[in-house]
Amino acid sequence: MTQPRNKYSPVTWDSVDPNAPASLRHQTEPDNDEWRPLIHCPADFPCELFELAISALIHHPEYNSTLILRSETVSESSTDIPSAVPRLEDHIPIQTIHRKVLPRRPGRDAGLEQYCTMYASDKEDQSVPTVLVLTPIIQPGSSLPYYHPAVSHLAFRYLQTDPPRLQIEVIPLPDTATDVSSRLYRTSLVLLDTLHRYGYGALTKYKKRVIHDRLVPREIYQDIYLVMRERHGHLVNEWHESTDPLKHVYEDIGIATFLMLLWRDMYAYTSQSKISPSTSSPSDSSQPWASWPRPPGGFLDLGCGNGLLTHILTVEGYAGHGIDVRARTSWSHYPEATRSRLHAEALNPTTLLEAAEEHPYLAPGVFLIGNHADELTPWVPVVSTICNVSGYLSIPCCAWTFDSRFERSKNDMFPVPMSLEEFAESLYLGGDGSNTSAYSQYRIWLASLSLHCGWKIESESLRIPSTRNWALIGRTHSWSTPDEETAARNNVIDIVKNVQNRGIFKTRRPDGKAGEH
Numbered sequence: 001m002t003q004p005r006n007k008y009s010p011v012t013w014d015s016v017d018p019n020a021p022a023s024l025r026h027q028t029e030p031d032n033d034e035w036r037p038l039i040h041c042p043a044d045f046p047c048e049l050f051e052l053a054i055s056a057l058i059h060h061p062e063y064n065s066t067l068i069l070r071s072e073t074v075s076e077s078s079t080d081i082p083s084a085v086p087r088l089e090d091h092i093p094i095q096t097i098h099r100k101v102l103p104r105r106p107g108r109d110a111g112l113e114q115y116c117t118m119y120a121s122d123k124e125d126q127s128v129p130t131v132l133v134l135t136p137i138i139q140p141g142s143s144l145p146y147y148h149p150a151v152s153h154l155a156f157r158y159l160q161t162d163p164p165r166l167q168i169e170v171i172p173l174p175d176t177a178t179d180v181s182s183r184l185y186r187t188s189l190v191l192l193d194t195l196h197r198y199g200y201g202a203l204t205k206y207k208k209r210v211i212h213d214r215l216v217p218r219e220i221y222q223d224i225y226l227v228m229r230e231r232h233g234h235l236v237n238e239w240h241e242s243t244d245p246l247k248h249v250y251e252d253i254g255i256a257t258f259l260m261l262l263w264r265d266m267y268a269y270t271s272q273s274k275i276s277p278s279t280s281s282p283s284d285s286s287q288p289w290a291s292w293p294r295p296p297g298g299f300l301d302l303g304c305g306n307g308l309l310t311h312i313l314t315v316e317g318y319a320g321h322g323i324d325v326r327a328r329t330s331w332s333h334y335p336e337a338t339r340s341r342l343h344a345e346a347l348n349p350t351t352l353l354e355a356a357e358e359h360p361y362l363a364p365g366v367f368l369i370g371n372h373a374d375e376l377t378p379w380v381p382v383v384s385t386i387c388n389v390s391g392y393l394s395i396p397c398c399a400w401t402f403d404s405r406f407e408r409s410k411n412d413m414f415p416v417p418m419s420l421e422e423f424a425e426s427l428y429l430g431g432d433g434s435n436t437s438a439y440s441q442y443r444i445w446l447a448s449l450s451l452h453c454g455w456k457i458e459s460e461s462l463r464i465p466s467t468r469n470w471a472l473i474g475r476t477h478s479w480s481t482p483d484e485e486t487a488a489r490n491n492v493i494d495i496v497k498n499v500q501n502r503g504i505f506k507t508r509r510p511d512g513k514a515g516e517h
Contacts, residue, residue, distance in 0.1 A: 454488025
């Protein structure tokens with residue numbers, strides 16, 4: 001059993017403490033550039049794990065500030081140490097990483113470059129770092145962005161005292177307060193807590209349970225998302241539903257960004273890759289997706305709700321449709337290009353075995369989207385196999401089977417080619433890792449269903465503002481022989497026939513004129 005993390009117990013540094021180790025010193029002390037220890041806490045992990053803990057600090061500064069998007073490594077060197085990096089008494093610099101910190105709101109906050117330098121003691125093992133110093137690179141006449149502490153250097157130390165401790169020391173900028181109520185002190189409290197937590201994770205061989213960016217690289221997703229947010233963020237102020245506009249607008253911008261990048265990698269470049277002539281076509285630098293590949297049969301958003309996702313994709317030149325059992329208030333406020341793509345319709349999956357080719361929006365090669373599609377969620381992989389779609393994205397929320405609510409005690413998993421525990425582990429469901437919650441069990445059931453329908457299982461935890469951000473993606477079939485394809489298609493036929501025989505499934509009547517037919 002994993003040992004619990006010891007309580008984070010920070011202590012303000014006290015110069016009169018007889019056990020207080022000496023602060024860092026420069027080899028040649030510059031005027032007014034003394035290191036100032038601020039805070040320390042017990043180190044509950046050995047010195048050998050300090051490098052793992054600070055590596056996370058270096059490569060993921062966004063975990064400590066919502067104002068930071070990410071960092072990008074410019075260069076690394078263990079020999080060429082920049083002159084701006086301090087030379088510390090009794091320490092040897094063993095590696096410097098030059099990184100660029102990117103802000104989440106580039107229109108408001110500036111980016112920043114930094115040197116992240118690791119030092120080892122010159123009296124102990126010189127391959128094991130015990131100090132990390134962050135040095136902002138400030139150009140003449142410029143100032144630090146708001147998200148960066150007001151320091152010229154900030155150091156994280158592993159002190160091999162008895163007991164060992166973690167300590168933060170700084171060289172503050174002139175006139176910067178460092179008392180316990182200061183912003184710099186409060187920031188140091190958070191940073192030390194983070195280091196303490198990372199050390200615990202290294203000690204317990206922590207395995208991250210939620211893994212993002214498995215199918216779409218983080219960097220390009222974030223870059224395109226920022227552009228998309230600028231293009232569609234105005235919809236927050238033009239919201240016509242009673243729901244929270246911040247959540248829905250930014251969530252659908254995130255899903256649209258993910259889909260555009262997923263499609264870019266899924267489909268070959270064809271003449272259909274060009275942007276629709278009904279929309280503007282600025283240069284590729286401002287709208288690079290103009291020439292990206294896209295689904296050959298367009299997209300179909302099942303249970304499209306407020307229609308926002310369909311609207312965003314339509315504006316960006318992607319052909320497709322959204323259907324829902326009732327029109328929403330928002331629909332009438334979209335431009336004609338979007339309104340013509342939104343339809344009040346109740347899809348009956350049980351009729352598609354005989355009439356799939358007759359459905360106007362289920363053309364061969366269409367890509368299905370099931371974003372919180374509720375009762376239609378389990379039908380997404382089934383319909384995908386029946387209609388020969390080119391792929392699908394399913395973001396499950398409410399737990400439904402084909403004609404009733406999902407119940408763990410009544411709904412068995414479909415066969416999987418490994419133990420159920422291994423299968424669940426491969427889905428990266430998050431949570432506490434036990435995968436015993438009702439929502440986890442439902443997602444495992446959906447994944448086993450998708451495999452049963454002939455789809456290779458891929459999953460992603462989307463970067464969207466929702467606790468229901470886990471997505472199941474089908475973009476390739478699992479079969480490799482005609483016999484395996486026949487077996488998968490027979491599985492789908494059996495599912496539909498069983499639902500028909502039970503006679504429980506009822507299609508909700510759509511609102512308006514569509515429900516009168």
